[in-house]
Amino acid sequence: MxxxxxxxxxxxxxxxxxxxxxxxxxxxxxIPDFRSAQGLYSESGQRGYSPEEMLSHRFFQREPELFYEFYRTRLLHPDAxxxxxxxxxxxxxxxxxxxxxxxxxxxxxxxxxxxxxxxxxxGSVHRNYCISCGHTYSLDDVLAQEGIPRCPVDHGIIRPDVVLYGExxxxxxxxxxxxxxxxxxxxxxxxxxxxxxxxxxxxxxxxxxxxxxxxxxxxxxxxxxxxxxxxxxxxxxxxxxxxxxxx
The missing domain is CATH 3.40.50.1220 (TPP-binding domain)
Known part of the structure; x- marks a missing residue:
């Protein structure tokens, strides 16, 4: 058999x-994997940061604009x-x-x-929420904005409901x-x-x-x-x- x-x-x-x-x-x-020769972690990241660092909670808090620059180009595949x-x-x-x-x-x-x-x-890229008021948003809501997505209610930063390194x-x-x-x-x-x-x-x-x-x-x-x-x-x-x- x-x-x-x-x-x-x-x-x-x-x-x-x-x-x-x-x-x-x-x-x-x-959608690329993470650890193969062609995976996400085989890349050098952006601006001298490793992919693991850029996908950490600490980095999101410190550099949200760079986080979203990397996140949008490497982790979002809305047409898959x-x-x-x-x-x-x-x-x-x-x-x-x-x-x-x-x-x-x-x-x-x-x-x-x-x-x-x-x-x-x-977690999931399809669930997102404002870190200030907790209002929830879809992936389409995030993609509709450029740079750091902001909550229209209180202008707080919207973050993906995904587990970042350190969480x-x-x-x-x-x-x-x-x-x-x-x-x-x-x-x-x-x-x-x-x-x-x-x-x-x-x-x-x-x-x-x-x-x-x-x-x-x-x-x-x-x-x-x-x-x-x-x-x-x-x-x-x-x-x-x-x-x-x-x-």
């Missing part, structure tokens, strides 16, 4: 699938469309087989594909993540090197039947996986979709 058949079989057997995904989930939608990964997961959720998507991504493509049970560990994850999202993993019978980990903490540590709460790890490069969790697939995740998910359609 080849690996695609193995994964397809486990998906059909399972009723509480959880998908834990990272940046590699969206690369086939044209879901790929086969997002579509298959949405289909599995609609069928009642997938109970949660846990994502480190902030692009909102899972929701765009139709998924509803999405736990966004690092903690949302406690409710953590609790729901741990609960979903503890109840899952199949864990599919896709498009992540599992090097970002504390997010990567949550997979230890999975106690189900099988762990599938789909990533182009090796990870520290490989020895714990029941199945490892290194081919492009979008191609694998599309093969599974086609096999399910042809049944």
């Amino acid at each position: 080849d690996k695609v058949d193995q994964l397809a079989g486990w998906i059909e057997q399972s009723q509480r699938i959880v998908f834990f995904g990272g940046a590699g989930t969206s690369t086939e939608s044209g 469309q879901p790929n086969s990964v997002h579509h298959l997961l949405a289909e599995l959720e609609h069928e009642g087989k997938l109970s949660a998507i846990i994502t480190q991504n902030i692009d909102g493509l899972h929701q765009k594909a139709g998924s509803r049970h999405v736990l966004e560990l690092h 903690s994850l949302d406690s409710d999202v953590i609790g729901n993540t741990v609960a979903a993993l503890g109840e899952a019978d199949l864990l599919i980990i896709g498009g992540t090197s599992l090097t970002v903490y504390p997010a990567a540590s949550f997979i230890q709460y999975f106690r189900g039947n099988y762990t599938v790890l789909m990533n182009a490069s090796a990870t520290a969790h490989d020895r714990h996986a029941d199945l490892i697939i290194t081919e492009p995740i979008g191609q694998i998910m599309e093969q599974i979709r086609q096999r399910r359609y042809s049944r």
